[in-house]
Amino acid sequence: MRRIKANTAAGKSVVITGGQLEDLPSLLPPSGLFIITDTNVRALYGESFPAAEVLTIQPGEMSKTLTVAGDLCSRLLAAGADRSSFILGFGGGVVCDITGLVASLYMRGVRHAFVSTSLLSQVDASIGGKTGVNLGNYKNMIGTFKQPEFVLCDHSLLSTLPDIELLSGLGELIKHAVISDRVLFFDISASLSRLFDRDPECLEELIYRAVKIKADIVRRDPLEDGPRRVLNFGHTFGHVLETAYQIPHGIAVMEGMLIASELSVWKGELPYTEARLLKSTLESAGVTNLHELPENIIRLIQKDKKSEAESVNMVLLQSIGKAVIRNMHIAELQDFTEYYKQRKI
Numbered sequence: 001m002r003r004i005k006a007n008t009a010a011g012k013s014v015v016i017t018g019g020q021l022e023d024l025p026s027l028l029p030p031s032g033l034f035i036i037t038d039t040n041v042r043a044l045y046g047e048s049f050p051a052a053e054v055l056t057i058q059p060g061e062m063s064k065t066l067t068v069a070g071d072l073c074s075r076l077l078a079a080g081a082d083r084s085s086f087i088l089g090f091g092g093g094v095v096c097d098i099t100g101l102v103a104s105l106y107m108r109g110v111r112h113a114f115v116s117t118s119l120l121s122q123v124d125a126s127i128g129g130k131t132g133v134n135l136g137n138y139k140n141m142i143g144t145f146k147q148p149e150f151v152l153c154d155h156s157l158l159s160t161l162p163d164i165e166l167l168s169g170l171g172e173l174i175k176h177a178v179i180s181d182r183v184l185f186f187d188i189s190a191s192l193s194r195l196f197d198r199d200p201e202c203l204e205e206l207i208y209r210a211v212k213i214k215a216d217i218v219r220r221d222p223l224e225d226g227p228r229r230v231l232n233f234g235h236t237f238g239h240v241l242e243t244a245y246q247i248p249h250g251i252a253v254m255e256g257m258l259i260a261s262e263l264s265v266w267k268g269e270l271p272y273t274e275a276r277l278l279k280s281t282l283e284s285a286g287v288t289n290l291h292e293l294p295e296n297i298i299r300l301i302q303k304d305k306k307s308e309a310e311s312v313n314m315v316l317l318q319s320i321g322k323a324v325i326r327n328m329h330i331a332e333l334q335d336f337t338e339y340y341k342q343r344k345i
């Protein structure tokens with residue numbers, strides 16, 4: 001078991017990798033516990049939950065709404081939760097995002113923590129204190145920053161995770177490497193089959209290294225107005241594809257990374273060979289059938305960026321392991337998307 005601090009001015013947080021569910025009782029208060037989970041996770045792990053009132057949501061992105069968050073608050077009230085209560089989100093990124101939001105809103109804020117059950121939430125969604133729900137088709141439009149007191153990552157929980165969700169988590173794992181750790185990128189590329197076999201040593205090591213990257217970035221920039229923005233590599237195009245085609249978040253991010261790497265080549269920032277290297281690793285992981293960019297892509301990007309401005313910040317690559325942020329005029333981005341739709345690769 002390894003403990004990684006993800007403290008920020010907004011609060012203290014520790015991520016425990018290589019932990020086990022058996023460690024939970026020592027981390028939780030003796031009473032006043034409420035668990036938020038989804039029906040899949042409850043069916044698989046409900047019997048291992050600590051004694052608590054359990055509130056269940058439907059699995060998947062459709063549950064990330066203000067309506068569901070409001071409903072959870074009503075159910076907390078009906079079940080007697082007060083300001084001294086403690087909320088444990090037990091699930092993947094959807095459960096973590098909505099639990100964090102509920103914990104920051106209910107009675108103006110109650111203590112909370114996560115047991116992170118998907119690869120994507122273990123390496124990314126549960127770390128850093130970003131909470132949120134979607135507004136219609138726009139991702140994470142409503143949210144807050146609130147740090148979970150702890151995040152418990154037990155990689156044995158990934159044994160029940162469907163392969164497509166493992167692939168989705170691999171997307172964020174590869175992204176962490178691509179933006180800041182070239183050696184990790186090659187280590188992941190060489191470990192794909194062990195990852196899909198849920199090899200415990202491989203999972204523990206790669207999850208630990210990915211969590212360290214995210215925690216280091218979050219510590220330096222808790223409110224995402226500086227270096228943390230590199231974590232959005234692949235997300236500008238990815239969010240649009242995720243919503244348009246209803247595909248898992250991390251898979252959309254992988255497709256978004258491929259587009260962003262082509263944009264980086266187009267802008268003269270990234271050697272073509274580096275873009276090819278990323279593409280071949282993602283192909284080996286199973287990302288082969290890429291979705292087309294929707295017609296109104298620029299409008300959707302402006303909405304996703306929560307901005308009507310004439311320019312947007314894009315995360316580009318200079319090499320695998322080094323990301324940079326560049327402000328691009330909308331007209332230039334439009335030129336690129338036209339080029340991208342017509343190119344033949």
Ligand SMILES: NC(=O)c1ccc[n+]([C@@H]2O[C@H](COP(=O)([O-])OP(=O)(O)OC[C@H]3O[C@@H](n4cnc5c(N)ncnc54)[C@H](O)[C@@H]3O)[C@@H](O)[C@H]2O)c1
Nearest residue numbers: 040059060092093094117118120121125130157160161249
């Ligand atoms: N807050 C952040 O910083 C942040 C960062 C990245 C992504 N996210 C968000 O995370 C969400 C995606 O997270 P996700 O990929 O974990 O999705 P998810 O929570 O929907 O989980 C994916 C599926 O796997 C199931 N599942 C979870 N754990 C399981 C297990 N151990 N065994 C079997 N099934 C299991 C779930 O029930 C669900 O059906 C997106 O909404 C994304 O926006 C947030």
